[in-house]
Amino acid sequence: MSVASTVPVPYASYLRVYEPLAAFPEPERSHWARYARRARIPGAQEELRRSLADLLPTPPVPVPVHESGEAFVAHLDGVVVICPWRTRLRGWLALEELTAGPYPASVLDAMLPPVVRAQVAGDYERWLSRNPDARPWIRTGVWQVPLRWFSLFGDEDREYEPGESGSTEAGRAPVLRYRTTMAQARRRLARALKALRESIDDGPMTEGLIEVGRWLEEFHPRALVELDFGGLVHVMPAGWLAEDRSAAQLAEGIAALRAGDGEAASEVYGRLAERWRKVRDLRYAN
Numbered sequence: 069m070s071v072a073s074t075v076p077v078p079y080a081s082y083l084r085v086y087e088p089l090a091a092f093p094e095p096e097r098s099h100w101a102r103y104a105r106r107a108r109i110p111g112a113q114e115e116l117r118r119s120l121a122d123l124l125p126t127p128p129v130p131v132p133v134h135e136s137g138e139a140f141v142a143h144l145d146g147v148v149v150i151c152p153w154r155t156r157l158r159g160w161l162a163l164e165e166l167t168a169g170p171y172p173a174s175v176l177d178a179m180l181p182p183v184v185r186a187q188v189a190g191d192y193e194r195w196l197s198r199n200p201d202a203r204p205w206i207r208t209g210v211w212q213v214p215l216r217w218f219s220l221f222g223d224e225d226r227e228y229e230p231g232e233s234g235s236t237e238a239g240r241a242p243v244l245r246y247r248t249t250m251a252q253a254r255r256r257l258a259r260a261l262k263a264l265r266e267s268i269d270d271g272p273m274t275e276g277l278i279e280v281g282r283w284l285e286e287f288h289p290r291a292l293v294e295l296d297f298g299g300l301v302h303v304m305p306a307g308w309l310a311e312d313r314s315a316a317q318l319a320e321g322i323a324a325l326r327a328g329d330g331e332a333a334s335e336v337y338g339r340l341a342e343r344w345r346k347v348r349d350l351r352y353a354n
């Protein structure tokens with residue numbers, strides 16, 4: 069696929085943190101200050117296309133040789149906030165997940181030869197020894213939005229822009245995202261975690277919330293947190309997108325737990341989980 073292609077690369081959602089310039093040490097702070105003044109800043113689809121282009125050579129290049137100097141830029145209360153791509157770091161983390169995943173060795177070897185994986189793992193180990201506190205500003209969900217992400221947002225944070233017929237990346241594709249402050253995201257997560265711990269035994273949802281909470285603690289308290297449906301908007305019907313209120317549904321379930329109504333909470337969560345199971349199942353459709 070050409071890096072310049074206008075064909076959208078779908079099927080992934082993103083949880084991003086945008087930090088104010090003050091959160092970055094020099095000379096990185098000055099770099100991002102200049103970067104934010106650019107006339108054109110690349111978007112998520114372009115980031116994905118660049119990553120996919122690296123997989124086309126033989127052997128493939130699963131992790132970029134050099135770290136990206138690109139970022140997403142937004143504004144929070146008039147202040148510029150930055151979300152670095154950190155494509156190289158995220159490539160290493162994604163490869164770790166792939167290697168530990170359910171794929172048989174023969175399939176994994178066909179996708180990425182053992183010699184390539186060994187070289188990449190060695191590069192990551194050496195880099196990590198020099199950067200032990202590194203963490204990504206972006207998390208990715210493939211063919212889904214992990215339900216725990218919705219705990220960070222309220223329905224009032226929802227932003228939906230319908231697409232236009234024949235839409236492309238040129239500003240006409242649908243947009244569905246949530247944005248909130250770091251303080252509000254941490255507050256909501258803490259309330260959700262407290263409700264779960266007081267009502268049910270620890271399980272995947274509780275563990276997931278703890279893990280997301282630890283990640284959020286790594287960032288500036290005046291950061292912006294964003295959940296972007298990303299490429300999922302290209303495969304879901306317009307009506308599905310317009311009607312989706314997943315954050316409100318999860319909040320309803322959490323409120324039921326806090327009120328001691330476990331049955332109502334289970335019913336709400338079941339509906340939400342079923343809604344997103346149908347989305348995940350699309351990966352197996354012809």
